[in-house]
Amino acid sequence: MSVMAKPPAASAHPSDIPASAAGHAIVRVPAEGPLVDVMGGAIRHEIKIHEHGFIALVDAMPRLVPEGQTADAAIVQAARVSYGQGTKKVSEDRGLIRYLLRHRHTTPFEMLEFKFHIAMPIFVARQWIRHRTANVNEYSARYSIVRDRFYTPTLDNVRKQSASNRQGGEEKFGGGGGENPGELKTAEEFLTFLGDVEGMYERYIKLTEAGVSRELARIGLPVSVYTEWYWKCDLHNILRFLSLRMDAHAQEEIRVYADGMHALLAGIVPITMEAWRDYELEAVHLTRLEAAAIRELKSGGSGALASDNKREQAEWDAKRKSLGL
């Protein structure tokens, strides 16, 4: 007959809970050596973004690792289960992590999780939320009053519509030096427009005070207003997020957050981040047609791409340039 263990007192430390609670024998295996906190004992590591935003790392799994190791150790721990081997030398661990990433053996990277607290404009959050593999809990503008925080680009970061990419803004108005007064005026007018829209905030507050529900009053606010959320994701999908959002084609306003996330993780999983930069961020991937063009170039040809697609041609030109071909 199993006997129900008496529940621990509210103040009990978890280690005071009887090992035989609920009839299960729990064997507590102590660490072989000292453990260190990958966040160095801090409750958050925060990077400020623009005037009102931030990205903060607030927790990590693993949080504790053997002294002398980094959170990369959890990838190795998971991967070695495949081969029935325990932890080896750090230098061998590095080789293993690089091998796994190069060969897209990705599940060991899913064993690590990181939780961030982020404040960003709603138009950035709209792009961010498309990354479906994360767990998200967002500030409720039905429950609480939206805070008076709006994103406004600096004058020299007001970008023109790209002529070649409908989704992009590229060259800055006024060429960065304000050489063209007409163009600069347009950029200034845009900032005035944003200022006018921000002016709606006072009306939003007044209408909520007059009794309009917060869930409706908020719909008059622009997408430049800030929201906040907690965002937790495994390392495999974080790398995917970073690949897409640190890329030059991502909108600059989300790119700065992705850069911040990368900076926060670079010291926590340094081996993985280095490998990912080598094989993904700063790597050049070639299509079959591009590889054929290089072979043709090597045998004395022009290295032209066998495609009449303009976008494909432009992408090949950019890769050739970056490779010095």
Ligand SMILES: Cc1cc2nc3c(=O)[nH]c(=O)nc-3n(C[C@H](O)[C@H](O)[C@H](O)COP(=O)(O)OP(=O)(O)OC[C@H]3O[C@@H](n4cnc5c(N)ncnc54)[C@H](O)[C@@H]3O)c2cc1C
């Ligand atoms: C430069 C750029 C421009 C973009 N433009 C647009 C646009 O114009 N319109 C638009 O709507 N979106 C746009 N997006 C968003 C884009 O289409 C993706 O939704 C977003 O980047 C998330 O990518 P993901 O699906 O790989 O990420 P995640 O949702 O994090 O998914 C990661 C991976 O998990 C797997 N996965 C996740 N969910 C599922 C599922 N339900 N079923 C099967 N597999 C799943 C897939 O392998 C997926 O690749 C753009 C993104 C970028 C970077």
